[in-house]
Amino acid sequence: MLTHALKNLSRSAFLLVGLLGAQDFVISYALQVHNGIATHQSFGIARALKKYQGLRYRCEIPVDEPKLDSKQELFLLDILLKTYQNAVLDCLYKSEVRIESNGFNTQMQNQNYATLRITTPLNAYLEGGLLVLEVYEKERK
Secondary structure (H helix, E strand, O other): OHHHHHHHHHHHHHHHHHHHOOEEEEEEEEEEEEOOEEEEEEEEEEEOOOOOOOEEEEEEEEOOOOOOOOOOHHHHHHHHHHHOHHHHHHHHOOOOOEEEEEEEEEOOEEEEEEEEEEEEEEEEEEEOOEEEEEEEOOOOO
16 A cells, blocks of 8 residues: 555656756845844745856755645745745855845944845756755856
Protein backbone atom coordinates (compact mmCIF):
# COMPACT_ATOMS: atom_id res chain seq x y z
CA MET A 1 0.00 0.00 0.00
CA LEU A 2 2.85 2.38 0.83
CA THR A 3 4.52 1.56 -2.48
CA HIS A 4 1.30 2.37 -4.34
CA ALA A 5 1.01 5.71 -2.51
CA LEU A 6 4.63 6.57 -3.31
CA LYS A 7 4.09 5.76 -6.99
CA ASN A 8 1.04 8.03 -7.08
CA LEU A 9 2.93 10.77 -5.25
CA SER A 10 5.92 10.60 -7.57
CA ARG A 11 3.62 10.51 -10.63
CA SER A 12 1.77 13.66 -9.49
CA ALA A 13 5.07 15.37 -8.63
CA PHE A 14 6.39 14.48 -12.08
CA LEU A 15 3.26 15.92 -13.70
CA LEU A 16 3.62 19.22 -11.84
CA VAL A 17 7.34 19.44 -12.56
CA GLY A 18 6.77 18.66 -16.21
CA LEU A 19 3.94 21.19 -16.41
CA LEU A 20 5.76 24.01 -14.63
CA GLY A 21 9.38 23.61 -15.63
CA ALA A 22 12.06 25.92 -14.30
CA GLN A 23 11.24 29.60 -13.89
CA ASP A 24 13.50 32.63 -13.47
CA PHE A 25 12.82 34.99 -10.58
CA VAL A 26 14.40 37.98 -8.88
CA ILE A 27 14.05 37.76 -5.10
CA SER A 28 14.41 40.91 -3.02
CA TYR A 29 14.60 41.18 0.73
CA ALA A 30 15.09 44.14 3.04
CA LEU A 31 15.37 44.31 6.82
CA GLN A 32 15.43 47.65 8.64
CA VAL A 33 16.94 47.95 12.10
CA HIS A 34 16.63 50.94 14.44
CA ASN A 35 18.87 50.96 17.52
CA GLY A 36 19.39 47.21 17.31
CA ILE A 37 15.70 46.34 16.95
CA ALA A 38 14.26 45.04 13.69
CA THR A 39 11.44 47.40 12.75
CA HIS A 40 10.45 46.36 9.22
CA GLN A 41 11.09 43.64 6.69
CA SER A 42 9.91 42.97 3.17
CA PHE A 43 10.21 39.93 0.91
CA GLY A 44 9.43 40.29 -2.78
CA ILE A 45 9.22 37.88 -5.69
CA ALA A 46 9.20 39.03 -9.31
CA ARG A 47 9.52 37.19 -12.60
CA ALA A 48 12.87 37.92 -14.22
CA LEU A 49 12.53 40.05 -17.36
CA LYS A 50 15.73 38.69 -18.87
CA LYS A 51 17.92 35.61 -18.71
CA TYR A 52 20.89 35.66 -16.36
CA GLN A 53 24.14 33.81 -16.98
CA GLY A 54 26.79 32.41 -14.67
CA LEU A 55 25.52 29.96 -12.08
CA ARG A 56 27.02 30.92 -8.73
CA TYR A 57 25.69 28.17 -6.46
CA ARG A 58 22.71 25.89 -5.93
CA CYS A 59 20.49 25.21 -2.90
CA GLU A 60 17.97 22.44 -2.31
CA ILE A 61 15.07 22.99 0.09
CA PRO A 62 12.87 20.03 1.14
CA VAL A 63 9.22 21.00 0.61
CA ASP A 64 5.73 19.59 0.99
CA GLU A 65 3.67 20.50 -2.06
CA PRO A 66 0.33 22.08 -1.12
CA LYS A 67 -2.93 20.88 -2.65
CA LEU A 68 -3.86 23.44 -5.29
CA ASP A 69 -6.69 23.80 -7.75
CA SER A 70 -5.86 23.96 -11.46
CA LYS A 71 -5.84 27.79 -11.56
CA GLN A 72 -3.25 27.97 -8.78
CA GLU A 73 -0.88 25.28 -10.13
CA LEU A 74 0.81 27.80 -12.43
CA PHE A 75 1.84 29.74 -9.31
CA LEU A 76 3.16 26.75 -7.36
CA LEU A 77 6.77 27.99 -7.38
CA ASP A 78 5.68 31.45 -6.22
CA ILE A 79 3.67 29.88 -3.40
CA LEU A 80 6.55 27.63 -2.35
CA LEU A 81 9.07 30.51 -2.40
CA LYS A 82 6.80 32.50 -0.06
CA THR A 83 5.88 29.53 2.14
CA TYR A 84 9.52 28.55 2.65
CA GLN A 85 10.74 32.16 2.89
CA ASN A 86 13.13 31.52 5.81
CA ALA A 87 14.86 28.62 4.03
CA VAL A 88 15.05 30.69 0.82
CA LEU A 89 16.67 33.55 2.76
CA ASP A 90 19.17 31.18 4.38
CA CYS A 91 20.16 30.15 0.87
CA LEU A 92 20.39 33.74 -0.37
CA TYR A 93 22.63 34.88 2.50
CA LYS A 94 25.44 33.09 0.63
CA SER A 95 24.92 35.64 -2.13
CA GLU A 96 25.77 39.32 -2.00
CA VAL A 97 24.24 41.16 0.95
CA ARG A 98 24.39 44.95 1.12
CA ILE A 99 24.23 46.72 4.47
CA GLU A 100 23.59 50.45 4.69
CA SER A 101 24.15 52.08 8.05
CA ASN A 102 23.99 55.58 9.47
CA GLY A 103 23.76 57.09 12.88
CA PHE A 104 23.85 60.36 14.75
CA ASN A 105 24.18 61.62 18.29
CA THR A 106 21.92 64.29 19.77
CA GLN A 107 21.73 65.31 23.41
CA MET A 108 23.90 62.37 24.49
CA GLN A 109 21.67 59.81 22.72
CA ASN A 110 22.74 57.70 19.79
CA GLN A 111 20.35 56.90 16.96
CA ASN A 112 21.46 54.10 14.65
CA TYR A 113 19.73 52.92 11.51
CA ALA A 114 20.78 49.96 9.38
CA THR A 115 19.22 48.29 6.36
CA LEU A 116 20.18 44.87 5.07
CA ARG A 117 19.32 44.33 1.38
CA ILE A 118 19.43 41.27 -0.84
CA THR A 119 18.45 41.32 -4.52
CA THR A 120 19.24 38.05 -6.24
CA PRO A 121 18.36 36.54 -9.62
CA LEU A 122 17.68 32.81 -9.52
CA ASN A 123 16.13 29.90 -11.33
CA ALA A 124 13.67 27.79 -9.33
CA TYR A 125 12.23 24.37 -10.08
CA LEU A 126 10.95 21.26 -8.36
CA GLU A 127 12.98 18.08 -8.35
CA GLY A 128 11.19 15.32 -6.48
CA GLY A 129 10.37 16.72 -3.04
CA LEU A 130 12.97 19.50 -3.32
CA LEU A 131 12.66 23.13 -4.30
CA VAL A 132 15.91 23.75 -6.17
CA LEU A 133 17.30 27.30 -6.34
CA GLU A 134 20.08 28.00 -8.82
CA VAL A 135 21.46 31.41 -7.87
CA TYR A 136 23.04 33.44 -10.66
CA GLU A 137 25.87 35.95 -10.63
CA LYS A 138 24.66 39.53 -10.50
CA GLU A 139 25.63 41.71 -13.42
CA ARG A 140 28.23 44.32 -12.62
CA LYS A 141 27.38 47.91 -13.48
